[in-house]
Amino acid sequence: MGEFDLIARYFHRPAVRNPLGVGDDCALVEPGPGMQLAISTDMLVEGRHFLSTVDPVLLGHKSLAVNLSDLAACGARPLACTLSLALPHVDEAWLEGFARGLFALADAHGCDLVGGDTTRGPLCISITVFGEVPRGGALLRSGACAGDDVWASGHLGDARLALEVFRGRATVPAGVFAAARSRMEQPTPRVALGLALRGVATAAIDVSDGLAGDLAHLLRRSGVGARLDVTAAVNLLQVGVDGVPDAAQRLDLVVSGGDDYELVFTAPAAARAQVEAAGRASATPVTRIGTIEAEPGLRFVDAEGRVLQREFVSFDHFA
Amino acid sequence: MGEFDLIARYFHRPAVRNPLGVGDDCALVEPGPGMQLAISTDMLVEGRHFLSTVDPVLLGHKSLAVNLSDLAACGARPLACTLSLALPHVDEAWLEGFARGLFALADAHGCDLVGGDTTRGPLCISITVFGEVPRGGALLRSGACAGDDVWASGHLGDARLALEVFRGRATVPAGVFAAARSRMEQPTPRVALGLALRGVATAAIDVSDGLAGDLAHLLRRSGVGARLDVTAAVNLLQVGVDGVPDAAQRLDLVVSGGDDYELVFTAPAAARAQVEAAGRASATPVTRIGTIEAEPGLRFVDAEGRVLQREFVSFDHFA
Numbered sequence: 342m343g344e345f346d347l348i349a350r351y352f353h354r355p356a357v358r359n360p361l362g363v364g365d366d367c368a369l370v371e372p373g374p375g376m377q378l379a380i381s382t383d384m385l386v387e388g389r390h391f392l393s394t395v396d397p398v399l400l401g402h403k404s405l406a407v408n409l410s411d412l413a414a415c416g417a418r419p420l421a422c423t424l425s426l427a428l429p430h431v432d433e434a435w436l437e438g439f440a441r442g443l444f445a446l447a448d449a450h451g452c453d454l455v456g457g458d459t460t461r462g463p464l465c466i467s468i469t470v471f472g473e474v475p476r477g478g479a480l481l482r483s484g485a486c487a488g489d490d491v492w493a494s495g496h497l498g499d500a501r502l503a504l505e506v507f508r509g510r511a512t513v514p515a516g517v518f519a520a521a522r523s524r525m526e527q528p529t530p531r532v533a534l535g536l537a538l539r540g541v542a543t544a545a546i547d548v549s550d551g552l553a554g555d556l557a558h559l560l561r562r563s564g565v566g567a568r569l570d571v572t573a574a575v576n577l578l579q580v581g582v583d584g585v586p587d588a589a590q591r592l593d594l595v596v597s598g599g600d601d602y603e604l605v606f607t608a609p610a611a612a613r614a615q616v617e618a619a620g621r622a623s624a625t626p627v628t629r630i631g632t633i634e635a636e637p638g639l640r641f642v643d644a645e646g647r648v649l650q651r652e653f654v655s656f657d658h659f660a
Numbered sequence: 661m662g663e664f665d666l667i668a669r670y671f672h673r674p675a676v677r678n679p680l681g682v683g684d685d686c687a688l689v690e691p692g693p694g695m696q697l698a699i700s701t702d703m704l705v706e707g708r709h710f711l712s713t714v715d716p717v718l719l720g721h722k723s724l725a726v727n728l729s730d731l732a733a734c735g736a737r738p739l740a741c742t743l744s745l746a747l748p749h750v751d752e753a754w755l756e757g758f759a760r761g762l763f764a765l766a767d768a769h770g771c772d773l774v775g776g777d778t779t780r781g782p783l784c785i786s787i788t789v790f791g792e793v794p795r796g797g798a799l800l801r802s803g804a805c806a807g808d809d810v811w812a813s814g815h816l817g818d819a820r821l822a823l824e825v826f827r828g829r830a831t832v833p834a835g836v837f838a839a840a841r842s843r844m845e846q847p848t849p850r851v852a853l854g855l856a857l858r859g860v861a862t863a864a865i866d867v868s869d870g871l872a873g874d875l876a877h878l879l880r881r882s883g884v885g886a887r888l889d890v891t892a893a894v895n896l897l898q899v900g901v902d903g904v905p906d907a908a909q910r911l912d913l914v915v916s917g918g919d920d921y922e923l924v925f926t927a928p929a930a931a932r933a934q935v936e937a938a939g940r941a942s943a944t945p946v947t948r949i950g951t952i953e954a955e956p957g958l959r960f961v962d963a964e965g966r967v968l969q970r971e972f973v974s975f976d977h978f979a
Contacts, residue, residue: 360696364881365801366733366866367698367791372690377679378697379686380774382788384744386781414685425703425786455699458786462705467744467777467786469701472686482684547685562683 342431344459351440352424356453359421368455370421376473378420381411387464392507397435399526400466401442406530407549408470409450410602413535414547416480417472419452427462450532478539480606485544485563489607491631492542492616494534496579497552498591500525501598517584524579528602534627537619538606545606551599553653557639559605566638569631571649574641577628596641596653607633661750663778670759671743675772678740687774689740695792697739700730706783711826716754718845719785720761725849726868727789728769729921732854733866735799736791738771746781769851797858799925804863804882808926810950811861811935813853815898816871817910819844820917836903843898847921853946856938857925864925870918872972876958878924885957888950890968893960896947915960915972926952 342350348363356362361369372378385404387393405422412419424443428436447454452470503521505511513521531547538545546559552574560566575592578585585591608616613629620627634640641649661669667682675681680688691697704723706712724741731738743762747755766773771789822840824830832840850866857864865878871893879885894911897904904910927935932948939946953959960968 360795361798361800365798366730366864367700367736367798369696369793369798370699371696371795377688377690378790380689380740380742380788380790381686382742382744382775382777382786384746384777384779384781384784384786386746386779386784389779389781411685417686421699423699423701423788425701427703427705427784456701458701458703460703460705460708462703462708462784463782465703465705465746465781465784465786467701467703467784469699469742469788471697471699474688476679476690479680479684479686479688481680545685 347431347436348459351436352454352457354454356455358451359453359455362453362455363457368421368423370455370471372473375476377476377479379412379415379417379472379474379479380469381408382467382469383407385466395526397438398442401439402446402527404466404468405443405446406528407602408468409530409532410528410547412470412472413530413532414480414545414604415472415474416478416535416539417474418536419450419470419472419532421453421455421471422447423469424454424457425467426457426459427465428459429461429464480535480538480542480545482544482546482559482562485559485565485607485633487565487633487635488610489543489633490610490613490629491567491569491633492606492608492627493552493577493630494531494604494625494627495529496524497548497577497601497603498594498598499579500528500600501594502580502585504600513584517580520580525600530602531604531625533623534604534619534625537623541612541615541619542606542608545604548601548603548605549599551597552605553596553639556605560637560639566634566636566640567631568634568640568642571641572644573628573630666750666755667778670755671773671776673773675774677770678772678774681772681774682776687740687742689774689790691792694795696795696798698731698734698736698791698793698798699788700727701786701788702726704785714845716757717761720758721765721846723785723787724762724765725847726921727787728771728849728851729847729866731789731791732850733799733864733923734791734793735797735854735858736793737855738769738789738791738851740772740774740790741766742788743773743776744786745776745778746784747778748780748783799854799857799861799864801863801865801878801881804878804884804926804952806884806952806954807929808862808952809929809932809948810886810888810952811925811927811946812871812896812949813850813923813944813946814848815843816867816896816920816922817913817917818898819847819919820913821899821904823919832903836899839899844919849921850923850944852942853923853938853944856942860931860934860938861925861927864923867920867922867924868918870916871924872915872958875924879956879958885953885955885959886950887953887959887961890960891963892947892949
């Protein structure tokens, strides 16, 4: 199968929400009146971001999910995406599965695949997503204020637990592993929550490198610090105490785990009811895990109000 | 150097023309009133699209140039780009050179780098570009009509000549090789010509896989055919008769070469003066090389009007 047959068979579908999709030199996308285009891009490389044995359906899902998660963190509504794919060879079963996983998630979010590129090379997936957000209404990392609450969506740490099991560094019961693995291989981008938080949250970021590292980005951009409630945070691990009995290990997974694709965001204490309503409206759990403070830095505080004297690392591809 | 230091040092520059650049979950881009966003993406893989020995400055230039060429083919004005980069290791000299080549071309076109991703992996460069074009005014592949002239910008075939020399399949004098190599390593995206052809050209495509293959895409999308003047086409080789004395080889290079990043476009015969004015206004040579016909297919006609009985191939990553 040639390059153009491959594109035609697996990736050429009519654009539904956009003026021009796959098949010309460019795609054409047009945000609505008063809207700006939010753009994000993520690259996934075999052996770094996924194992060669991963189900291609799940990989198609995850490749788009990690990008949609960035739109969610800006409160942007997905419009379109492009896909560039380097493939070592044409494996039709793999392509069929990958496309199926990708389009299932794209369709669920009304996100047209409007263009891309296909080449031979080491397996590498590069997706760019486009969303629309009202001018001046994007959720940025820079808006957190002292006194704001810190919130997290969903669950944190389970994806990292699955990775530790794959690496042979942790052993858990089969049911726990299955739950954690599903979080790692099929993350849920919190697009509906991001939309519901427009005008409510003061700042937001998605958690891809770990809670501590990503929240630190938000704090630096906002010029503030935070105190995190360790007791609340540790409970964000979906598999819970039964899955990981050791409390210190649970905290490590939650705080330094990464690959979560949840939102961490801030909102005024006066907006707690609105945040909870946004969670309900988007069917997404939201948990209050801390408070923004004027003093820079990130402090972890236990149930007795004591500051933990320890460092948490965050993921870095080149560290 | 860590991932975030790397981005800060080499790729984090303030967005000039766009509301929000590098540093948040998404960038924000906003086309002007009445404008649509034209989007294109291209991926370059080491060993497929470039040799490991290529000067990183030239590679930075070319990685963006091949993308801007797609905007040119739509008549879009560049606004912004994103860069995803998989790197086997952090080589500061390479990064400095790559960024310098990329930004020099980006600055020449007012194209902000607004976002991206950096990861460890086999060297792979994925760039997505954004341009703006008046609603309904994009140059598409689908507008060619029987009777239109077929035009080509600049020169064709020289990049392929350089590749053949690198592959040991051709031998040419050093001066000829230098000229051809420059065309291969530092192509000129025809952005100004694309803008000048808005409202003049009826269809356009950029030549990346070879004149025959790319023109065939345009013909299929327009539901027409074309007759190409072999005598006019063969003269598009920049290094000319002295560079490649064999006429059949020259024709092969021009018609099947690829990696040219010139525009091939169509315009009514009544618009010849306008096309020539667009060429002058953009300081870009334009050459009339054929005629659109109602009968599908691509025919090559010699000086005596005889149709050549031969096939030309076009580049395909998976053929």
